[in-house]
Amino acid sequence: MFWQAAYHLFGQWHPRGGSQSLTTALIHRLQGWGGQVRTDAVVERIDARGGTATAVVLQGGERIKACAVVTAIDVQTALLRLLDPPLAGRDGVELNAAHPGNAVQMLVHVATARLPPYPGAREGDWDGLQAHGDTLEELRRGFLSAEGRQLPDPVPTYCFTPSVYDNSLAPTGQHTVYLACPSAPYDVQGGWQDQQEAFADAMVAQVEAHAPGFTASITARHIRTPTFMAKELRWPGAHPMHLDISLDQLAFLRPTRRLAGHTVPGVHKLYTCGASTAPVGGIAGSSGKAAALELLKAQP
Ligand SMILES: Cc1cc2nc3c(=O)[nH]c(=O)nc-3n(C[C@H](O)[C@H](O)[C@H](O)COP(=O)(O)OP(=O)(O)OC[C@H]3O[C@@H](n4cnc5c(N)ncnc54)[C@H](O)[C@@H]3O)c2cc1C
Secondary structure, eight states: OHHHHHHHHHOOOOOTTOHHHHHHHHHHHHHHTTOOOOOSOOEEEEEOTTSBOOEEEETTSOEEEOSOEEEOSOHHIIIIIIEESOOOHHHHHHHHHOOOOSEEEEEEEEEESSOOOOTTOOTTTTSSOEEEOSOHHHHHHHHHHHHTTOOOSSOOEEEEOGGGTOTTSSSTTOEEEEEEEEEEESSOTTOSTTTHHHHHHHHHHHHHHHSTTTGGGEEEEEEEOHHHHHHHHTOGGGOTTSSOOOGGGSGGGSSOGGGTTSEETTEEEEEEOSTTSSSOOSSSOHHHHHHHHHHHHTOO
């Protein structure tokens, strides 16, 4: 609710051209400082035998020596599966118990011939998040359904219309709309394959109910199910925050109280950041900054 109200009150920040522009800008900055970025380089192992992180080993066997290692993937995979030896003892047990949750996002990207035609809409109304759920109870039931491996019905849906403030996204007069359901089950009874089209139709119908004519304005659509995103983005459980953002694993408790400082007890020169670390996920980069400060603190 706060998130939604804040967008309407204060506006929102959108990198021109979409999210990739933000990544591209960060890469340019890193390269400007002499850094190098390698993609398609899957890390299979973080070598910390002897109690100090000294190298990462890629799929295919290439070993990259390092004076420090900063992980930016989901922290359970990093410390329980890639770290050699894996985090053990109380720290390992507590991290293993951190929970991702089964309620994740399902997306439908659509191209439209016009903006969602909300009756009585004023200029500026398309600038923020547009929520299509009628009651908080509906939203609550949606999350409960997802935790129980069921598709929510009705489908809580929200949408953004970024082409309103970024004319590089669509030809003049046309628009891009992204629809998201925040309570789609990752693990769903019946599987996503056979249910994705009907579920996407239900999301579109939610918008149609508040913007009659929306469905007819759609010229193309692309569905991104949780299964699709888990594979494409290497998100275990398809969670964009890697771990659930429940109160027991937020801020100084994320991912666990003892690991919230971005260092790893018993392993020198290993730092963690990313969505599953403190304070929380998202694109603001707070966890990366915190990890960088820890690393700098340890420099002689
Ligand atoms: C629909 C939707 C809307 C959202 N809206 C917002 C919003 O408005 N504001 C906001 O702040 N956040 C938002 N989020 C959340 C935000 O996108 C995520 O929390 C954020 O992108 C997580 O970034 P990250 O870098 O920590 O992790 P990731 O994006 O998961 O990046 C980790 C990278 O590491 C790679 N990787 C994984 N394993 C390995 C390996 N073994 N070797 C090498 N590479 C590996 C992955 O391929 C991935 O590229 C949204 C998410 C969704 C799905």
